[in-house]
Amino acid sequence: MTDVLIVGSGPTGLTLACWLALNGIEVRIVERRPGPHRESRGKTLDPGSLDVLEQLGVAARMTAVGNADLVFRKYFDGAHISDTPFTDALFIGQWQIEEVLRERLAELGVQVEHGTRITEVRQDPDAVTARPEVGPAIGSRYLAGCDGGRSTTRKLLGIPFVGSTEEEALMVLGDVSAPGLSRDHWHQWFTSDGGAMLLCPIPGTDSFQLQASRERDARGEPIPPSLESFQRLFDRHAGMPGIELADPTWMSAWTVNVRMADRLREGRAFLAGDAGHVHPIAGGRGMNTGIQDAAALGRALTSALRTPPGPAREEILDRYEAERLPAAAELLADTTERLERVLAAVREPGRGTEAGLR
Structure with missing residues (x-):
């Protein structure tokens, strides 16, 4: 015992x-x-x-x-607005x-x-x-x-x-790589319609933790998380041609x-x-x-x-x-x-x- x-x-x-x-x-x-x-x-x-x-x-x-010592880089409707250093965690x-x-x-x-x-x-x-x-x-x-x-x-x-x-998940999450995207910032894209895409670098790796608003189909139903959905969400919110998300090692949806x-x-x-x-x-x-x-x-x-x-x-x-x-x-x-x-x-x-x- x-x-x-x-x-x-x-x-x-x-x-x-x-x-x-x-x-x-x-x-x-x-x-x-x-x-x-x-x-x-x-x-x-x-x-x-x-x-x-x-x-x-x-x-x-x-x-x-x-x-x-991570900097929160914030964008609004695709434009870079501000950077906020954060050292409390x-x-x-x-x-x-x-x-x-x-x-x-x-x-x-x-x-x-x-x-x-x-x-x-x-x-x-x-x-x-x-x-x-x-x-x-x-x-x-x-x-x-x-x-x-x-x-x-x-x-x-x-x-x-x-x-x-x-009843419904608020957002999708995952771990992905994003070759070409700066790893010195926690990138946070927000849009005037309430959408969001966040990519936070995980230190010592090539991965970012992704958090994003749910994608919906033509009927308004939420689309399950997938690399293809993550890419569509990134393109919609970030508007950064040439950045291709890859290597998904975790995909999930988060409910309150x-x-x-x-x-x-x-x-x-x-x-x-x-x-x-x-x-x-x-x-x-x-x-x-x-x-x-x-x-x-x-x-x-x-x-x-x-x-x-x-x-x-x-x-x-x-x-x-x-x-x-x-x-x-x-x-x-x-x-x-x-x-x-x-x-x-x-x-x-x-x-x-x-x-x-x-």
Whole structure:
């Protein structure tokens, strides 16, 4: 039996695993994916997250990979309007963050167990038993669900995910190359009809993270993301002949979800990161909040496992939810307001996504 089983190996789960392993806690971390991904997804680390990563001994590795001095270049109806330097965050692809954290975790003697999908969770007064789809049951003293907004752990625990989801995706996303386009800027094209195309360079790669308004067909129906659709959107909004998007390694669509778990603890099991809360992406707070959740849960579990069973231990564990559930509620309200601010700002020439970062 291990001390803590972590389900999910994104930034939240990996941060928690590193925190616990550094403190001498026996940990296992399982992941349903067959291997690591290379998707940019969340792409900014704020000062609070860098402080946590410094405590894990990896902040310098992150800054060596990332870009802390990115200029937001803004266009309106095809014309270059303004440049805004931004130095309040480290820009780095999520897959790069996970790569550094996996390396650190391996140094601590722990490997991510890929291809492990949990299908059942049972608890008794002394332990948690998680059953994977394939292989023997895994026993642990505590369990942490860090498996994202569609969390299997949360569903298995029967924890409601309260809030709202828009019926239709707001935008498309992807990772593409754009040979010939400057990599010194986060290019942000906006149009007077409310359209948008954004290309943010992922440091150390040839890729840009693409974000764009949905393309629609003749009937007004949204067109699924594809390289061909991305190119049409780029040509429409950027108007830069000769730039051909290529090498798509990730394509997705993003829908506005504003939801949070009604509790973050169920007996010996806990939720952290997107498993406990999802929200608008404006402000880049999602991954950062997950890292903060992981640090708080790491402190609680480390302290509890060093405390004899009884009321004192339960009080320590209860502190995690008492601290992080209000933080999740604040996150949902704040990011909803930030999204509204960004959507209004980008209709004004010279303004861009920085409206949601401050």
